[in-house]
Amino acid sequence: MSQTTKTIEVIHKPEFIQGNEFKFPIFQVLKQDGATYKGAKLPEMDQEEALKIYRTMVFTRVLDERMLAAQRQGRLSFYLQSTGEEGTVVGFAAALDDRDMIMAQYREQGALAYRGFSVDEFMNQLFGNELDYGKGRQMPIHYGSAKLNYMTISSPLATQIPQAAGYAYGQKLEGKGLCTVTVFGEGAASEGDFHAALNMASVHKVPVIFLCRNNGYAISTPSSEQFAADGIAPRALGYSMRAIRVDGNDILAVYLATQAARKIAVEENEPVLIEAMTYRLAAHSSSDDPSGYRSKKEEDVWRAKDPIARMRNWMIKKKWWSEDEEKQLQDSMRQEVLDAMKNAEKRPPPPVESLVTDVYDEVTPQLHEQLEKLKMHVRKYPDAYPKSAGRMTHG
């Protein structure tokens, strides 16, 4: 197709349009004290759904606290928290059809938990034991579940974004009325994959929701050094795509925005971009120390905007929740996480044969040979390798 010949205004002086003149508004429903803004649209959310969302947020925070502690004790090699961003992550997941595909970055454990990934399933992955669906091949937090339509996480940043466009194109061809949601940080939005994906998706009109968690920091780089413009949302306009900026710590706003985005994606086969403004209260990962690059004061400002507290205040106002129930929930979840962690830790790693499976659909002769050589070596020096390496089928 050639360029369309729409009527374009003609000017006779070199007047430039300044990219940063346009500022995206921010969609907000819920105040920190749990009250809602006058005139704000409220979602149709019953008590049961609200409680499920709330419990999931609390669960992931408890999981984060316990697992970070476990990492500090040397029981876990690595961990990534979602602390501070639970509103964005659980909020979007709750607004989807459970059959929609989620292609996340790595800080979205709340979405997986919302879909029913059990605490044991989390632990099996974190400890890479024999029950880990990923067979102990990736670092902790690289979850995946085919059953729950949650694509296995890949470490390289932003690679999932064009993949989501392709996945959604397939959904569109099958006419299933489903969409794909891909999640990434504002740092990942600097990668070429982000731009490639938005362009591909808008040209080919696919039902994909691009969800940016703008959490203020890309590892140690503040967003002020990550992009010069007004955040990520305006970029959608350049690709002729609808975009919304939402308060990512406002569960009701995230929920409503995602619902509306899903409607556009599925009913119109159009991609949509959501930019959720939130804050990474935790470190980037267990290997990072944010005190080296930001002040406690800044963190305190955001701690006061805690998405979990905000939802709790709302539910207490609606008499759907109480402080007593809160304490019970916290205690029981802590216990549940600790018990599951102990069980998962005790389980052995996958057998050594799993080193060579799944490289191809079938094990190649080369890999067979390499495995046999390795087994003979381990048998010769059994004490030099983990005991579990001895768990191999003979022959």
Added chain:
Amino acid sequence: MAKMNLLQAINNALDIAMAENEKVICFGEDVGVFGGVFRATSHLQEKYGRARCFNTPLVEQGIIGFANGLAAQGHVAVAEIQFADYIFPAFDQIVNESAKYRYRSGNLFDVGGLTIRTPYGGGISGGHYHSQSPEAYFAHTPGLKIVVPRNPYQAKGLLLSSIRDANPVVFFEPKRIYRASVGEVPEEDYELPLGKAEVLKEGTDITLLAWGAQMEYIEKAAEMAEKDGISCEVIDLRTILPWDMDTVVNSVLKTGRLVISHEAPLTGGFAGEIAATIQERCFLYLESPIARVTGLDTPFPLVLEKEYLPDHLKIYEAIKQSVNF
């Protein structure tokens, strides 16, 4: 049987794959109405519609990222990268994503339905951005299959196998002989096995090994050597990854000599991998050092490409040196 050139054979294979399975989707830069810069996808959009054969924006990492997602979703993605030289923006998507999808997810997800077609190699006065042979970069990546056909018959059978294979395949097409190579090609559906080399000609004195467009030169060199009374065994590797060790090993055990030829530069080229394996398995049977006839360790040149490229004369010389060692 019909006479087809290599492009027509590829087009025919795509046509058969798309007719048979509505999940097969072809896309890339210019592949839609235009049929691709070399016309490999001619008429496919007319026949199967814009949803199944379409142009993409000029964004290689986007094409392969999109293809990975489409394949993960359960479709059969046949993505074209217009020249193998332009596959590098998609390197991350291929090496980190396509190749590892199944492994990293413990077989929960895979992109086995993905085939990446891309024209490679020199001889078209394309300079260094339209002439490279990057197979060795991908050969270092477990999880991929790498296939290179040498003529129309091979191209059709190997492409149909690649599209139907349960693993991601990078399919390098020898563009120098796209139109020059013409041969009998059955019009019906057939497949040639991946991971299997083909012995074109049996011989007893020396084994000659190559793939793709180099096969033409290696066969010509063999003819010259035969006139000198040297009996050559000629093998087309066909699949670079995983490669058919047994066929090559058995041949060298018989002949005691090996010449390998590829267009890509010498250092780190796939001939090095083959040579290392053969000396490991055939050490006591070798009568002379394994010879590599390859491009130079320079970027691909423009005006001096004839000098740069390994040809029948360079291979012929290597044969004689090996036999007279």
